[in-house]
Amino acid sequence: MAFSLGVIVTTLIITVVYFNEAEGEQEVANVEANEHVSIEEAHELLEEEGHIIMSQSDMDQFEQLEEDYKDLKEQLDDYEAQEQLTDDQSDHKIYTLEIESGMSTHNIASVLEEESIIDDSDELVNYLTENEYSRAIQVGTYVVTSEMSHQQIAITITN
Known part of the structure; x- marks a missing residue:
């Protein structure tokens, strides 16, 4: 059962x-x-579910605005990059240094300090002397900039 x-x-x-x-x-x-x-x-x-409804023409217009925004953003980025280059270059000093026979490292460093290529002539003289560049300086015309390091200046003027 x-x-x-x-x-x-x-x-x-x-x-x-x-x-x-x-x-x-x-x-x-x-x-x-x-x-x-x-x-x-x-x-x-x-x-009610939080979705947005757009017609095809609204969607086309939205896509066009989005493309225009991207183009303007690229133009702005290019402009800012160009402006940055201009700002950076305006801080740089370029000088054509003429080294004549008989010039000492002190004379060269003083000229570069007067032209605002370097901040302290004694530092350059010490660098040239300590690294044995002072004996290899060549007579000639050289282009130097305020952005160059002591080593770059030394290599430039010693060929």
Whole structure:
């Protein structure tokens, strides 16, 4: 008897689950088949969900504005880069140094300090002497800038 009761209860549970699932599927099928959502209702539903609705012409206009923005951004970046180059170059001093026979390292360093190519003539003299460039200085005309290091100046004037 207990076995029969178990079989009956199991069958009853399976039947209830089967019919409940079938009813849910039927409701979904009815909604899909019978309900047509109007465009206005679809718009309202999408806007409630936080979406933005645009016409194709609005989308085209938006894309054009986006391209224009990118072009203007590139132009601005180019302009800023050009302005930066101009600013950087305005701080640089360029000088044509003429070394004549008999000029000492002190004379050369003093001229470069007077022309604002270097800040301290003694530092350049010490650098040239300590690194044995002072004996290799060549007579000639050299272009030096305020951005050059002592080593670069030394290499330039010693060929």
